[in-house]
Amino acid sequence: MDAFQDHYPDAVAHCFGCGRLNAHGHQIKTVWNGDETVTRFTPEPYHTAIPGFVYGGLVASLIDCHSTATAAAAMYRQDGRGLDTLPPFRFVTGSLHVDYLKPTPIDGALEIRGRAVEIKGRKVVVETELRAGGVVTARGTVVAVQMPADFGAAPPAPHR
């Protein structure tokens, strides 16, 4: 089955967390499972925080990009549209909240499951859980907002 990220247009497929065109990124892949979305990701030894456990930034990143993908897929589903149809729904993170409930073991696949709990205008709120060995080790809430047409049009001046 195609993942949501396989349908991101090239121009927005370079994200470190989810861009299929970023050779150095996580390249996560997310699919529907009923009303939930699922991503599976196996951490590498270099994703270590404390030996044996996953770096919290990776956990946040997985929850973040899983959730923005879920937001887009939920919007398409609400509209009864395929992921390839125009205009595209692309979401960026407005807010990311993560609760780290337990240390996340690094030896094995992680499962990230999410659900869109609110769709309002350009905003989708997604609740996501990350499991290791079937145990929920982190829980996140993401406010994803449809990317404005002028996103990145006026980057801040570089620091001197």
Ligand SMILES: CCCCCCCCCCCCCC(=O)SCCNC(=O)CCNC(=O)[C@H](O)C(C)(C)COP(=O)(O)OP(=O)(O)OC[C@H]1O[C@@H](n2cnc3c(N)ncnc32)[C@H](O)[C@@H]1OP(=O)(O)O
């Ligand atoms: C690197 C980027 C790549 C992009 C690729 C994209 C595709 C791949 C995806 C990859 C992504 C990977 C992930 C990444 O790394 S994405 C990169 C990290 N994120 C960003 O850089 C986003 C920067 N921020 C913005 O561009 C704007 O602030 C956005 C677009 C977020 C909102 O500004 P905008 O002026 O457009 O919105 P609005 O004011 O009309 O509000 C609309 C609604 O949203 C609600 N709201 C807004 N902000 C927040 C907040 N902080 N908390 C809670 N709620 C918030 C607001 O209350 C309202 O709701 P309601 O009051 O009506 O109920």
